[in-house]
Each structure stands twice: as C-alpha cells, then as structure tokens.
Amino acid sequence: MADATTLAKDFEAIVGADNVMTHEADLHAYSYDSAVLPSKAPALAVRPTTEDQLARVTRACNQKGLPLTVRGAGTNLSGGTIPEQGGVVILTGALNQVLEINEEDLYAVCQPGVVTAKFAAEVASRGLFYPPDPGSQAVSTLGGNVAENAGGLRGLKYGVTKDYLMGIDFFDVDGEQVTSGSRTVKCVTGYNLPGLMSASEGTLGVFNKLIFKLVPPPQASQAMMAVFDDVQDASRTVASIIRNKIVPCTLEFMDNVTIRTVEGFRGAGLPTDAAALLLIEVDGHPVQVKEDAEKIEKICKEEGVRSIEIARDAEHKGQLWQARRDALPALANFRPTCVLEDATVPRSKMPDMMTALGRIADEYKLTIGTFGHAGDGNLHPTIMTDKRDKDEWHRVEEAVNAIFEEALGMGGTLSGEHGIGIAKSQWMEKETSPATIAYCRKMKAALDPNNILNPGKIIGT
Amino acid sequence: MAEIQELIKLLGELDDELVGCMRCGMCQAQCPVFAQTGREADVARGKLALLDGLAHEMIKDPKGVKERLDRCLLCGSCQAACPSGVKVVDIFLKARAILTGYMGLPPAKKVIFQQLMTRPQLFDKIVGLGSRFQGVFSKKASEVMGTSCARFASPLGDRHYPNLADKPFHKTQGELNEPRGSSGMRVAFFPGCVTDKVYPRVAEATLKVLRHHGVGIYLPHGQACCGIPALSSGERKSFEKMVETNLSLFEKGDFDYIITVCATCAATLKDVWPMMVEDDTRRERAKAMSGKVMDISQFLVDVLGVEPGEAHGGKKVTYHDPCHLRNSLKVTAQPRNVLKASRGVEFTEMPEAATCCGCGGSFSLEHYDLSRTIGQRKAENVGKSGAELAATSCPACMMQISDMLSQKGENTPVRHVVEVYAEGLK
Ligand SMILES: Cc1cc2nc3c(=O)[nH]c(=O)nc-3n(C[C@H](O)[C@H](O)[C@H](O)COP(=O)(O)OP(=O)(O)OC[C@H]3O[C@@H](n4cnc5c(N)ncnc54)[C@H](O)[C@@H]3O)c2cc1C
Ligand code: SF4
Ligand code: SF4
Ligand code: SF4
Numbered sequence: 011m012a013d014a015t016t017l018a019k020d021f022e023a024i025v026g027a028d029n030v031m032t033h034e035a036d037l038h039a040y041s042y043d044s045a046v047l048p049s050k051a052p053a054l055a056v057r058p059t060t061e062d063q064l065a066r067v068t069r070a071c072n073q074k075g076l077p078l079t080v081r082g083a084g085t086n087l088s089g090g091t092i093p094e095q096g097g098v099v100i101l102t103g104a105l106n107q108v109l110e111i112n113e114e115d116l117y118a119v120c121q122p123g124v125v126t127a128k129f130a131a132e133v134a135s136r137g138l139f140y141p142p143d144p145g146s147q148a149v150s151t152l153g154g155n156v157a158e159n160a161g162g163l164r165g166l167k168y169g170v171t172k173d174y175l176m177g178i179d180f181f182d183v184d185g186e187q188v189t190s191g192s193r194t195v196k197c198v199t200g201y202n203l204p205g206l207m208s209a210s211e212g213t214l215g216v217f218n219k220l221i222f223k224l225v226p227p228p229q230a231s232q233a234m235m236a237v238f239d240d241v242q243d244a245s246r247t248v249a250s251i252i253r254n255k256i257v258p259c260t261l262e263f264m265d266n267v268t269i270r271t272v273e274g275f276r277g278a279g280l281p282t283d284a285a286a287l288l289l290i291e292v293d294g295h296p297v298q299v300k301e302d303a304e305k306i307e308k309i310c311k312e313e314g315v316r317s318i319e320i321a322r323d324a325e326h327k328g329q330l331w332q333a334r335r336d337a338l339p340a341l342a343n344f345r346p347t348c349v350l351e352d353a354t355v356p357r358s359k360m361p362d363m364m365t366a367l368g369r370i371a372d373e374y375k376l377t378i379g380t381f382g383h384a385g386d387g388n389l390h391p392t393i394m395t396d397k398r399d400k401d402e403w404h405r406v407e408e409a410v411n412a413i414f415e416e417a418l419g420m421g422g423t424l425s426g427e428h429g430i431g432i433a434k435s436q437w438m439e440k441e442t443s444p445a446t447i448a449y450c451r452k453m454k455a456a457l458d459p460n461n462i463l464n465p466g467k468i469i470g471t
Numbered sequence: 472m473a474e475i476q477e478l479i480k481l482l483g484e485l486d487d488e489l490v491g492c493m494r495c496g497m498c499q500a501q502c503p504v505f506a507q508t509g510r511e512a513d514v515a516r517g518k519l520a521l522l523d524g525l526a527h528e529m530i531k532d533p534k535g536v537k538e539r540l541d542r543c544l545l546c547g548s549c550q551a552a553c554p555s556g557v558k559v560v561d562i563f564l565k566a567r568a569i570l571t572g573y574m575g576l577p578p579a580k581k582v583i584f585q586q587l588m589t590r591p592q593l594f595d596k597i598v599g600l601g602s603r604f605q606g607v608f609s610k611k612a613s614e615v616m617g618t619s620c621a622r623f624a625s626p627l628g629d630r631h632y633p634n635l636a637d638k639p640f641h642k643t644q645g646e647l648n649e650p651r652g653s654s655g656m657r658v659a660f661f662p663g664c665v666t667d668k669v670y671p672r673v674a675e676a677t678l679k680v681l682r683h684h685g686v687g688i689y690l691p692h693g694q695a696c697c698g699i700p701a702l703s704s705g706e707r708k709s710f711e712k713m714v715e716t717n718l719s720l721f722e723k724g725d726f727d728y729i730i731t732v733c734a735t736c737a738a739t740l741k742d743v744w745p746m747m748v749e750d751d752t753r754r755e756r757a758k759a760m761s762g763k764v765m766d767i768s769q770f771l772v773d774v775l776g777v778e779p780g781e782a783h784g785g786k787k788v789t790y791h792d793p794c795h796l797r798n799s800l801k802v803t804a805q806p807r808n809v810l811k812a813s814r815g816v817e818f819t820e821m822p823e824a825a826t827c828c829g830c831g832g833s834f835s836l837e838h839y840d841l842s843r844t845i846g847q848r849k850a851e852n853v854g855k856s857g858a859e860l861a862a863t864s865c866p867a868c869m870m871q872i873s874d875m876l877s878q879k880g881e882n883t884p885v886r887h888v889v890e891v892y893a894e895g896l897k
Contacts (some may be wrong), residue, residue: 031510035535038524039511044494049520049529057509084511085496103509127500148500339554346490348555398490 014053017074021056021098024066029057029104040099043084043091044146045433046349046397052079052093057101061121061218064105068216069185071098071462078462080212082123082154085146087350088431090158090211094466100216102153109219111136116224117176117193122153122217126160139227141168144427145338153217159209161427163334166385167259167293168225170427172208177221180207183458193221211429212464214457228293231259232303233321235330236288236310237281241265244286245361247313248384251290252357254309256302261385262289262334265364268341268379268392272333275340280333284316288384289334291327337381338392345377345394349406353417354388354426366416367391374409376402388426414440435470478533478573482526485565489526491557492519498549498559503827503845504542512539515549515559522566537570542838544831544845545703547798560799561746564702571705580704589712591695640671644678646692648724653685654775659726659763660690661717661740663697663733665866673732673866676893677767681730683896684775689724697739700833702747711753714744718756728765728774732889734793734800734865740764742799766796767889768806768864779811788813788891789821789858791849791872793865797825806864806888814895821856823848828863830871843875850875853883861885 014032021030031037032054041049053076058064071078077097084091093099102123110119113136120129126147133140143162144150150160156178161170177191180203190203207215238244248261264272264287273280280287288310292302303320310318321327342348355363364380367389371378382389391413395406414424414437424434424441439447450469454461465471498515499505505514512521518540524530543563550559576585640662651657658681662674681688698713717740721729731737741764744757771777788810796802803825810818829835829845849872853861861872861883873885 033535034530034532035521035539036510036512038521038530039517039539041524042494042520044496046493049524083496083499101509125500146496149496339556342493342495342555346487348493396490398486 082151179219180215231293263384355422546794647690657687734796738795738799
C-alpha cells in the first residue's frame with residue numbers, strides 16, 4: 011500500500027482536493043455507523059461529485075488493492091459502513107440528484123445519495139407515492155436503502171425497497187458500468203441484477219443510478235389503537251386479521267415495557283397496565299377502508315381486546331402514531347446504550363416469540379422492550395443497557411445470541427431489515443447452510459477478485 | 472499547553488453525557504451546517520464521536536477536534552430532535568471550555584473577554600469610540616468587536632452590517648425604577664449587548680409596550696453581557712464574572728419577571744447560567760433567577776394575555792424563529808400571536824421559518840462563507856413568503872437577515888416583533 015500522502019494525491023487528481031479527507035479527526039467521523047460495534051477509521055475518505063468520478067475512484071481502489079466502503083448516511087444498524095479493514099470510504103452525499111420523475115410511466119431515476127424522505131416528498135408533490143419508509147428516512151439514502159433492502163412501517167401491504175427497485179446502474183470493481191432492469195414494469199432481460207444488488211450491503215458493486223417504481227397514493231385511510239390485557243390475545247389478533255384476508259398498511263405492536271417507557275417519556279395517557287398495544291392503519295378506497303376498519307374492530311373484540319380507539323381526524327391519528335414514533339426515543343432515553351435487534355419470525359409464531367423474549371429477559375437479567383412490525387413478524391426487541399458495564403454487556407451478547415437461536419428455531423430469520431454487516435455475519439451459516447456461504451464466496455471472488463468491496467461484511471472473510 | 476493526560480481526564484468527565492449518543496444519525500436532518508457541507512464532522516453525531524475518540528485516546532489531535540467542534544452554530548436544532556435526549560449544546564459548551572483551557576485562548580479573544588467584556592463600563596466606552604470612529608477605524612473596530620456574539624461593526628469581507636447606534640440605549644435611557652401600573656406587574660429589563668449597541672430602537676419599543684400595558688419597569692445600569700460569547704469560546708472565567716455582575720445587579724430589584732428581547736440572551740439567562748456556572752452558591756442564585764426569565768412575546772401572550780386580533784390587513788409580515796427561542800425555550804407560537812395582534816400588519820408564514828439563519832455569533836465571523844450560504848437560504852424564504860416586512864425575536868438574527876437581504880438587493884425591512892407591535896399601539 012502506498013503511503014497516505016501519495017494516495018491522497020492520486021484521489022485528489024480524480025475528485026479535487028476539497029473532496030479528499032485525510033485529517034485524523036475527519037476520518038474518525040467515518041469510523042462508525044449506528045450499530046453498537048467498535049469503530050475503525052479509514053485511511054482516506056473521498057467524496058465523488060459526478061458519476062464519472064465515482065467510477066474512477068472505484069477503479070483506483072481496485073488497482074491499488076484498497077478496501078472500499080461506500081457510505082450513505084451511515085445509519086445502518088449492522089456495521090455495514092465501518093471500514094473494518096481500513097482503506098477508503100466513499101461518500102455518496104454529493105451524488106444527491108433526483109434525475110427524473112416520470113408521471114406517465116410511474117418511475118423515478120435517482121442518484122444513490124438522495125435522502126429517502128426528500129425523495130418521497132418530491133414524489134408526493136407530483137401526486138405520486140413512494141411507500142418504503144424506514145424509521146431513518148429523514149436521513150438515510152436511497153443507495154443505503156437498496157444496499158440494506160430497507161423496510162418500514164408500510165412493509166406489510168406495500169412491501170420493502172426491493173419491491174420498488176426496477177432497475178440499477180452500478181460500477182464493478184474495474185469501474186465498468188453495469189446496467190440491469192429497466193423503466194418498464196416487466197423486464198426479463200438477463201440475470202435479475204437489481205434483485206442481486208438488494209441487500210448486497212456494498213459487497214458486490216457501487217451503485218450509481220437507481221430506478222424506482224412509483225404508485226398512486228391511497229385515497230383514504232383509517233387508524234386505530236387496540237389495547238390488550240394479554241400479549242397472546244394481541245398476537246392472535248394479528249394472525250386473525252391476516253387470516254381474514256385484510257391487509258392493513260401498518261400493523262404495529264408495543265409490549266408493556268415499551269408502553270410504560272413511552273408513557274414515562276411523553277405522558278400522553280397510554281394505558282400503562284396494558285400488556286400490549288396494536289396500532290393499526292388501513293388505507294385504500296374509502297368504501298374499502300370503512301369496511302376493513304369495521305372488520306378489524308370485530309376481530310379485535312373476538313380476540314378479547316380491552317378497548318379500541320379509532321382516530322377521529324388527522325390530528326387524532328397523529329397522536330396515535332406518535333406513540334409508535336416515541337418507542338425508540340423513549341427506550342433510547344432509558345439507559346445509555348440501546349441494542350435494537352431485528353429478529354423476524356413467521357407471523358403465526360409471534361406469540362411464541364413474545365414468550366421467548368420474556369424468558370430471555372429474565373434469564374439474562376436484562377430489560378428488553380419489544381415493539382415492531384407485528385404484521386411482518388418483524389419484531390425489534392430492544393435491550394436497554396450500558397455498554398460500559400462489562401458484566402452486563404456480556405449478558406447482552408449472550409441474550410442476543412439466544413434471541414437469534416429462538417428466531418431461527420421458529421423458522422425465522424436473523425434480520426428482517428437491518429442487514430447482516432459484521433454484526434451477524436458469524437450467524438449466516440446457521441440460518442442458511444455451509445454450501446450457501448461457499449456459493450456466495452465463490453460469486454464474490456469472481457466479481458471482486460481482490461476482495462476490495464466492503465470486505466468482511468455478510469459472508470465474513 | 473497542559474498535559475494531554477489532564478485533558479483526557481477532563482473529557483472523561485463528559486463520558487456520562489457522551490455515552491447517551493447512540494449514533495443514530497437523526498441529527499443529520501436538522502443541522503444547518505451539515506446541510507451545507509455534508510461532512511460528518513460537522514454534525515452533532517460526528518462531533519460527539521470526535522470528543523469520545525479524544526477522551527478514549529483514539530484520536531491524538533486535540534487541535535483538530537477543537538477546529539471541528541467550533542464549526543457549530545450552537546443552534547440546538549440537533550438537540551431538539553435527538554431521540555436519545557443527548558444534551559448536545561451543554562456538551563459542546565463544556566468541551567469547548569475544556570479544550571480552550573488546554574490550548575489557551577487566542578490573544579485577541581483574551582483581551583476582549585478577560586479585559587473588556589467583564590468590565591461593562593470600559594466595554595461600553597470602547598464600543599462608543601468604535602461607533603464614533605467606525606468610518607475611520609473600521610479595521611480596529613472589527614478586531615475589538617470581532618468575536619462578540621453578533622458581529623456588530625465588523626466590516627470584514629463584503630457583509631452589509633448595520634452601523635453601531637449613534638447612542639447606545641443605556642446612554643439615552645437613565646436607570647428606571649417604575650412602580651407597578653394597571654397590570655399589577657413589574658419586570659426587570661435585560662436588553663443585551665446587540666440591542667443596546669446596535670438596535671436601541673428595539674429597547675425603546677419594549678419600554679413603550681410595557682408602559683402601554685401598565686407594567687412597572689426596573690432597568691439597572693451597568694448590565695454586563697450575558698456571557699455566552701465568552702463561554703462559547705471556552706472562556707469560563709470571564710463568563711463567571713459577567714454572570715456575577717448581572718446577578719448582583721438584578722438581585723437588588725423587586726420584580727416578577729426578567730424580560731429579554733434577544734433569544735440568545737433569554738436562553739443563556741434561563742438555561743445556560745444555571746447549568747454552566749461553576750461556583751456553587753452562584754449557581755443556586757442563577758437557578759433562582761432562571762424561573763423569572765421570559766422573552767417579551769412570551770410575556771405579552773402568556774402573562775398579559777395579548778390575543779391575536781382579527782385580520783385587519785396591512786403590510787404583510789413574516790416571522791423567523793430564532794434558534795435559541797425555538798430550540799431552547801420552545802417559544803414559537805407567542806411571537807406569531809403578537810404579530811397577529813399587531814395593528815397595521817398581516818401575518819404570513821414563510822417556508823422553513825424554523826431553520827437557522829446562520830448567524831451563530833462568532834461562528835459567522837470565523838466561518839463567514841458557511842454562515843452566508845445558510846443565511847442566503849433564509850433570505851430566499853423571506854422572499855418566497857411575499858412579505859414586505861421580516862420580523863424576528865433576536866437582534867443577532869436581525870443583523871444576519873438584514874445582511875443577507877441587503878446582499879440579495881432586497882430592501883425588505885427587518886424588525887423585532889416588539890417593534891412591530893409597538894408601532895401598532897396608539
Ligand atoms: C433510528 C433508526 C431507524 C431505522 N429504521 C429502520 C427501518 O424502519 N427499516 C429499515 O430497514 N432500517 C432501518 N434503519 C437502518 C438503516 O437506516 C437502513 O438500513 C438504511 O437503509 C441505511 O441507509 P444509509 O443511507 O444510512 O446507508 P449506510 O448506513 O450508509 O450504508 C448501508 C450499507 O449500504 C451500502 N451502500 C450505501 N450506499 C451504497 C452505494 N451507492 N452503492 C453500494 N453500496 C452502498 C454501505 O456500504 C453499507 O453496507 C434504522 C436506523 C436507525 C438509526
Ligand atoms: S440524534 Fe442524538 S443520539 Fe442520534 S446521533 Fe445525533 S446526537 Fe446522537
Ligand atoms: S448545534 Fe446546530 S450547528 Fe451545532 S451541531 Fe447542532 S444542529 Fe448543527
Ligand atoms: S447573547 Fe445577548 S447579551 Fe449576550 S452577547 Fe449576544 S446580544 Fe449580548
């Protein structure tokens with residue numbers, strides 16, 4: 011590896027001196043992401059401002075054998091942007107243009123650094139709808155969303171990022187442009203590379219342009235909050251709603267620990283003695299919305315709901331959803347460190363998973379608040395702790411392992427939406443098989459012979 | 472420079488506060504500096520990580536950290552939105568003090584804070600000289616005033632700054648000790664430096680409004696600066712002195728509230744004094760005073776019950792939320808209601824009213840280009856609102872917005888909310 015000054019000069023020739031960072035303090039600011047993992051600073055950070063620069067930077071890294079980590083907003087929760095093996099961090103912040111919103115054919119073309127919420131707002135201003143709404147959408151980038159296959163509150167009905175990715179342009183390690191997918195709804199031209207790139211976490215290529223599907227927005231919606239005295243009743247209600255062929259756009263769950271913490275945080279009048287809450291929203295044609303809402307109310311009653319509150323107007327709806335939005339902040343305020351897990355189980359296994367989580371909290375003497383996307387079976391058991399307490403931290407690590415064990419045992423998955431990164435790579439084989447890992451490694455070795463694209467992530471080293 | 476081990480130890484005391492940042496990155500959406508630069512070291516998360524890195528010896532360069540820490544408006548937008556409730560501004564103020572203690576204050580700042588601003592009389596005199604000779608000695612004036620909160624009389628670069636007032640407020644106005652009037656209330660008035668020296672008309676308007684409502688006024692002479700410029704430069708000793716001067720002055724009066732017209736002063740008196748004063752008894756005294764501090768609009772609406780009138784037409788006026796009022800004191804509705812209650816104007820909301828104007832006190836001096844890009848956006852938004860008049864609740868914001876509008880070639884006047892209200896009174 012060449013020395014840092016020469017390296018910086020080489021990259022400066024491509025992106026200009028302003029866009030190469032070499033100072034220790036600047037580099038330290040690219041040493042972490044939102045995962046609770048040890049940080050590691052890169053040797054350099056570069057910020058391409060054009061697609062051509064992005065290609066040249068990628069090629070230069072490969073030629074010099076430098077590990078390369080692309081960074082969007084750095085909000086991933088699995089260590090995906092920690093440059094564990096040093097090398098170069100490529101920032102996509104300057105590649106932030108929405109290149110086209112096509113209202114006739116319902117698609118949009120974006121650069122990877124566009125912030126999700128800004129994109130959604132721009133689409134909405136044209137009377138269209140881009141549904142994926144990760145909790146981090148105010149800051150996360152579309153490139154990061156694709157690389158993590160991010161989901162959101164609307165996943166149940168509208169799907170996740172990959173369901174909207176129609177086409178992609180990316181650079182391979184040689185800086186050559188690869189194009190796949192199209193602007194048409196149907197496209198079977200060759201390998202499904204947009205599919206391959208979804209959730210690839212920067213290990214297979216550097217995204218340059220993304221084509222997203224847009225949909226018409228729903229005409230009406232109705233939100234409600236159902237309060238339960240028994241977690242099992244709440245879990246059964248979820249299963250029953252789905253079984254009755256109603257697909258709410260959102261179906262969120264909060265357990266008692268979360269309810270109490272949220273109430274302590276905002277004092278909005280939540281029932282602190284309730285075992286669980288379900289926050290449900292249906293949307294679509296006004297007639298269907300009304301019908302679905304009535305059916306859901308009936309199902310809740312059949313399953314033993316304590317009370318059900320229907321949003322009267324937009325303001326009241328906002329108040330109901332505030333409780334859900336408060337879940338993470340409230341839990342995060344409670345103790346210094348908050349470990350947000352992402353284990354996901356088939357929906358019918360929700361009751362079992364809840365029981366298991368209660369047992370794990372007792373066994374490892376930890377406070378775990380659980381909330382999440384009940385409709386997807388995607389729960390966020392959140393362990394509230396202090397990473398400086400060595401003994402407690404050790405128990406946290408063991409509890410996390412226990413959670414994975416349980417989820418996998420129920421036919422679930424390690425990660426519903428937060429990705430594998432370095433946080434869970436050692437678990438990959440357990441969920442899949444040795445052959446799967448071997449296959450992925452072979453594929454990676456063929457596409458990235460110098461192993462420079464985010465090395466060590468997902469499939470380990 | 473002191474021993475680096477000592478620095479690490481001091482920073483270690485921030486550990487309990489630093490550990491609360493879960494690196495979620497949500498502050499990126501709020502930070503006006505990050506919005507311009509896109510650099511992680513410019514947003515709260517990055518700066519907190521740098522401090523943490525320094526405290527845990529992962530970074531070896533305190534100077535590099537300090538430079539990045541200083542690229543911050545202390546606007547508190549990040550803190551207001553932080554899900555973990557990290558007290559970002561407190562941490563930054565404390566860290567700046569620690570780092571300045573370690574590296575020492577630059578000589579110019581030393582003179583300004585230690586010799587000048589701690590002595591209100593001398594400070595006033597120098598500024599007085601500056602105002603008389605500002606045409607001739609503009610360079611000199613800039614050095615003296617350069618680092619104070621709002622960069623009054625600082626003809627650096629091509630900014631369009633208002634002149635220092637011919638006569639500061641405290642010169643034209645004697646001490647006041649007026650009895651309670653029809654309202655049965657009595658307030659102490661803390662105009663703050665920028666109002667005193669650049670916008671005495673804001674202070675005059677305040678007196679008019681208070682009298683109109685039958686409020687007794689206590690206005691002692693010899694008020695010192697609130698101390699935030701010193702503190703945000705890390706100069707704790709001078710800060711402590713200024714607080715003492717003000718506390719002992721106001722403790723002599725008998726009043727129900729201390730009224731401010733400067734958002735920064737308001738937040739400093741109310742939040743920063745009780746938190747940052749080091750001397751224990753003094754801190755208790757500051758705490759006792761804290762409950763009485765009120766922004767003028769807040770006082771008019773929450774205490775005197777001024778209510779928005781029916782729309783009566785007139786000049787369109789828009790409102791910019793000063794960060795310290797919005798983020799620290801959560802005062803946003805009251806100034807708007809005062810405008811809606813003002814005769815002769817019609818209120819209209821501007822886009823992004825709540826985003827920072829880019830002033831940030833000495834930030835705008837040290838990072839003028841950045842400050843200007845942030846401010847230009849504010850000026851554009853004022854334009855978009857179609858307002859003929861821009862109002863706000865902070866004299867420093869007034870200076871920044873005037874500068875930006877003027878550079879844009881717009882001659883939209885900029886007024887303090889209390890001025891607009893006062894004008895409508897018979
Ligand atoms: C408070 C909070 C709430 C969250 N809520 C959700 C949620 O509801 N649903 C959800 O799914 N996730 C959620 N997340 C996780 C995270 O926000 C998402 O994974 C998001 O998609 C990451 O986007 P980013 O721009 O921050 O990407 P980064 O974290 O910067 O990067 C993520 C991965 O993408 C790769 N990458 C980024 N850009 C490119 C590119 N141009 N080419 C190739 N690879 C690239 C990186 O190398 C990295 O591996 C949340 C996180 C936080 C902190
Ligand atoms: S929003 Fe708060 S917790 Fe999140 S990164 Fe910023 S300072 Fe840290
Ligand atoms: S105080 Fe303002 S400028 Fe400073 S980091 Fe926070 S949001 Fe950014
Ligand atoms: S905050 Fe107020 S008193 Fe303090 S320096 Fe600024 S104007 Fe002066």
